[in-house]
Amino acid sequence: MIGLVGWIALCALAASRHAMLSWHYFATAGQTLLTPPGGLHVYGEHPELQFGPLTMAVCALLGLAPSTAAAVIACVMMLVLGLAAIAILGRLSAGHHGGRVSTRTAMLYVALLAPLWLVLAVHYGHLDDALALFFMAAAVAQGKRDRWLTAALLLAAASGAKPWVVPMAMILLAAPRPARLKAFTIFVVGTALPWIPFVLADSRTMQLSRFVIDVADDSVLRQIGSLSVATPTWVRPTQFLIGAALAIWLARRGRWVCVPFAVLSVRLLTDPQTYLYYSTGLAVAAAIADLTRNDRRPILTGLVVGWSAVTMLLATPGQLTGAGTVRLVGLLAGIVVVIVDDGWSPAAARRNITRDDARTTVTVQRHTQHVVPARPAVTATAPDLVAPTTPSVGNAPRVDEHPTVTTFTMEKLPDPPKLGELWTRTRRPLRPSASSRLIRR
Numbered sequence: 001m002i003g004l005v006g007w008i009a010l011c012a013l014a015a016s017r018h019a020m021l022s023w024h025y026f027a028t029a030g031q032t033l034l035t036p037p038g039g040l041h042v043y044g045e046h047p048e049l050q051f052g053p054l055t056m057a058v059c060a061l062l063g064l065a066p067s068t069a070a071a072v073i074a075c076v077m078m079l080v081l082g083l084a085a086i087a088i089l090g091r092l093s094a095g096h097h098g099g100r101v102s103t104r105t106a107m108l109y110v111a112l113l114a115p116l117w118l119v120l121a122v123h124y125g126h127l128d129d130a131l132a133l134f135f136m137a138a139a140v141a142q143g144k145r146d147r148w149l150t151a152a153l154l155l156a157a158a159s160g161a162k163p164w165v166v167p168m169a170m171i172l173l174a175a176p177r178p179a180r181l182k183a184f185t186i187f188v189v190g191t192a193l194p195w196i197p198f199v200l201a202d203s204r205t206m207q208l209s210r211f212v213i214d215v216a217d218d219s220v221l222r223q224i225g226s227l228s229v230a231t232p233t234w235v236r237p238t239q240f241l242i243g244a245a246l247a248i249w250l251a252r253r254g255r256w257v258c259v260p261f262a263v264l265s266v267r268l269l270t271d272p273q274t275y276l277y278y279s280t281g282l283a284v285a286a287a288i289a290d291l292t293r294n295d296r297r298p299i300l301t302g303l304v305v306g307w308s309a310v311t312m313l314l315a316t317p318g319q320l321t322g323a324g325t326v327r328l329v330g331l332l333a334g335i336v337v338v339i340v341d342d343g344w345s346p347a348a349a350r351r352n353i354t355r356d357d358a359r360t361t362v363t364v365q366r367h368t369q370h371v372v373p374a375r376p377a378v379t380a381t382a383p384d385l386v387a388p389t390t391p392s393v394g395n396a397p398r399v400d401e402h403p404t405v406t407t408f409t410m411e412k413l414p415d416p417p418k419l420g421e422l423w424t425r426t427r428r429p430l431r432p433s434a435s436s437r438l439i440r441r
Helices: 002-018 023-034 039-045 053-062 067-097 103-124 127-144 148-161 163-174 177-201 235-252 256-270 278-291 299-313 320-340 346-351 355-371
Strands: 378-381 405-412 423-429
Touching: 002 103, 023 039, 023 053, 023 067, 039 177, 053 067, 053 127, 053 148, 053 177, 067 103, 067 127, 067 278, 103 127, 103 278, 103 299, 127 148, 127 163, 127 256, 127 278, 148 163, 148 177, 163 177, 163 235, 163 256, 235 256, 235 320, 256 278, 256 320, 278 299, 278 320, 299 320
Parallel strands: none
Antiparallel strands: 378 405, 405 423
16 A cells, blocks of 8 residues: 555656646636637637537636636646546446455556546646546446436536547447437437537537647557648548447447447547547546456556557657557557457356356255255155054954155255255155055954
8 A cells, every 4th residue: 555655646746747738728718718708709719629518617617716726726626536536436346246346456456547647637637538537437337327317417428528428428328228218318418408509609619620730740640651740631520430330339249338448449549649648538448348347357457558658658759650559559459359358248257257166066066966866756655664564353364554655846946046956855745545544453
């Protein structure tokens, strides 16, 4: 525990050297929304604000405080959201596996997620991503509890914080048929309704392509041969369509907990920039998938943290191509894992039995089969239970008592436990007929 605290403190110190680098976007949003003639024209006047109305509302509330105080409050808020997201992940895993998460497992995931969350919250200060990731984790947790309407509302809140959450709505395909239509209706209404005032006030709100981002030399787009200086026009539609298609495929095969990871992987594969805080969302989505695996192994989380660290070390002018190659291989490897691996299937869960449990099962089955053979009910005469004969009187012949007939009935218990097939045996002597009671007098 001391080592974990020291690790988090070291990461926080490194992240705070250049703190809140992107906070000026959110400060601008809050000031514009509160100051006339901005108001609902905020998206038309500032197309660089690439977040949703929910984040805009939070920025407006923070804009009521002085600029320095607002930045500090926002930083603390994002750290609290990170702690809450980790707590949700712990409850999600405990509910999925039917027990508490071990201290060792919890410390491992905290050690993997803490550095990247500190990069998001302290170094860059991206409030929109912090809100979106928190609501995303909460939505998955509600889905695991079969509270699909609440999950739909939380997904709408996440998309209101950051629009790239929209393809994750395919999670709702895992809902039962009676609740599926209601869940999608709640999501669509909850996502579209906050945008209506901005769209009606300024038609430029929907012209999202006006703002372009320069293509980084270590991006995947460069590795696949894109020579564009700015964001190609096909990038955003491709992110949405491929992400939604992959999400539908996973949801139809019962791996809907992997949908956030798949959607974010597709986004990073086609995104023109390579900011380190992008990996924070992917790491949280990977932790959601890993903690709901049947064995809880941090395969995806370790993969994301690993290639993110390597690309950060290679982000120098002479090694940008190598960093882009590592990013491409890491993202593709993660997508392959969620498609091929059956670690989230119910069949794999039934096979996930420890050696001690297996030995116990075999022992009980052998014992049960030895004591009570599994065979149908039979009726037999028990020679050792035949009543003694009645002595003769004079020269009269003797009539033996009718032998006792014993019935052995095998009855299977309802819903037997997982320790073999338990059977009970009942012994009921048949009542002798009246003719068998005749005794020569």
